[in-house]
Amino acid sequence: MKKEYYEVLGVSRTATKDEIKKAYRKLALQFHPDKNPDNKAAEEHFKEVNEAYEVLSNDDKRRRYDQFGHAGVGSSAASGGGQYGGGASDLNDIFSAFNDMFTGGKSRGGGSPFGFEEVFGGGGSRRGRPSSGIPGTDLKIRLKLTLEEIAKGVEKTLKIKKQISCLECNGSGSKSGATENCQTCHGTGEVRQASKTMFGQFVNIAACPTCGGDGRIIKDRCTSCYGEGIKLGEVTVKVTVPSGVEDGNYLTLRGQGNAGPRGGAAGDLLVVIEEVPHELFSRHGDDVVYSLAVSFPDLVLGTKVEVPTLDGAVKLTIPPSTQPETMLRIAGHGIGHLRGSSRGDQYVKVNVYVPKDLSHQDKELLKEMKKSSGISPMAHNDKDSKGFFEKARDIFS
Ligand SMILES: [Zn+2]
Ligand SMILES: [Zn+2]
Known part of the structure; x- marks a missing residue:
């Protein structure tokens, strides 16, 4: 039987966002695994608290939860323990949450107290539609580690081929930086296509084919990147891998993926851990x-x-x-x-x-x-x- 989220955080059903945030912060610190090493009960509690906060801190999820209970929010976030167990789990999520929590640092996510918006919010809304350019794509690389490296944690320097911002035009794609609104989509970056079917008329929204979704047309194209604002390049990235990782775990390095065309935000770099079998x-x-x-x-x-x-x-x-x-x-x-x-x-x-x-x-x-x-x-x-x-x-x- 799953516990009531309000009960988990010890707040009333009418609690304000601030009250929820406060209750969460207190409990998360209290049951944090670093403060309760090898304490299964505390770990379970910590997961419950995180799950409850994930739902109750999000207006939309909270509304669905109030209306439909656990069924309304899927309750998938942390219930299976998969996030902390083996298999695919984003270590970065766990660690960025922890670090933010203990350094009291400002979260990059904006409104949430420990960057949990970023942690649990998923990819979609994270970057949103940038003010300019097209978002870069995420990159995924595999990192082979020996058991010795996994036993103590390791810092690795990786060479990565990826799309980087063009130096000639500062990533804008234009020599002079001049642009004009796209005539096809009138600067919205989207085109609507109506299609008639036997069920009625449907409107599809797609990225504009003329400007590629940017909404702008580059004038005075940069000759180095052909107006794209990005070029293939090689960079070195330092990754700190904590001890105890497992095959299939991954670290997310925000903004270290491919640069976005014409000044768009860069994607993420996912480093997937591969454990090399030990001979002894x-x-x-x-x-x-x-x-x-x-x-x-x-x-x-x-x-x-x-x-x-x-x-x-x-x-x-x-x-x-x-x-x-x-x-x-x-x-x-x-x-x-x-x-x-x-x-x-x-x-x-x-x-x-x-x-x-x-x-x-x-x-x-x-x-x-x-x-x-x-x-x-x-x-x-x-x-x-x-x-x-x-x-x-x-x-x-
Ligand atoms: Zn367009
Ligand atoms: Zn260029």
């Missing part, structure tokens, strides 16, 4: 697992070994009578959590090494060993049918 470790959330083969005598008698971690080799004690499939934990050598400063753990899955080629002498030794009743399986009944991580927890709890 497999990843399970923020934990990593390493498989280690140990000889039968070492398993029985116990030993000390060196195992690789994401931070270099560390010493590990294999206790006497360690069973195959045992998970030994090396705390704090996993992946850094996306939020907060702590890290996951490394698990070492211990397996018995069974040699393939043995000398005659070794075989004789084993035959000798076999004669001892102490090493043959007794009537142990293995009741252990638990899962992977449950087993590990039992061992260390």
Whole structure:
């Protein structure tokens, strides 16, 4: 059963926008994951609060919510947890929201307190129709990261080919900067096309073909960019990737996409994270697992070994009578959590090494060993049918 949004924020149904903003700010700070590391309940609450604010701070959504309840607003924004879980999620949204919140900085979005308009509002209305020019398109690039880079976070410098503003004409497309209104659309940038169908007449609104939607015609075209105001160029972009990102996560760099023709606002640059599989470790959330083969005598008698971690080799004690499939934990050598400063753990899955080629002498030794009743399986009944991580927890709890 989903909680009432007003209840979540602790405000009345007649609360003003300011009251909602205030209540939200207080709760968001209180339940912020950075202040409640590894606290699932706080995280859930934080999501609820964000979801409630997203709806109640938006006049249109609030009206629909008042009228139809959760069904009226789809309730899709954060309910599935997808925003913070794996798969495609815009990290930038999460982080820009957080940063704005803690620096108390002015949001680029304008009216909202922490830039949430920008965060949740989606792309459509963000740039709107600019006063001049045609908006540039978004760019998407893939960024391959190793597990080591993901474990601690990394700063990358990327070379990107994209449309950049023409230097000759300052992006205007005109040598002298002179323009005139487009005759076809009379400066509106749009044309209406009526079409008759058996259901009646429909009017389509489309970008004007003469001016490309700009509303202006360039006089005295710039010869360098042929009047477009943009040219293909290469730029370097610095990206700071936080620790704990997953395959498919992406960062949005606002305004770093293609420049817009004739002075239009630039699009965004989406940096999609691609995790390169590690040859030694497999990843399970923020934990990593390493498989280690140990000889039968070492398993029985116990030993000390060196195992690789994401931070270099560390010493590990294999206790006497360690069973195959045992998970030994090396705390704090996993992946850094996306939020907060702590890290996951490394698990070492211990397996018995069974040699393939043995000398005659070794075989004789084993035959000798076999004669001892102490090493043959007794009537142990293995009741252990638990899962992977449950087993590990039992061992260390
Ligand atoms: Zn036109
Ligand atoms: Zn130019």
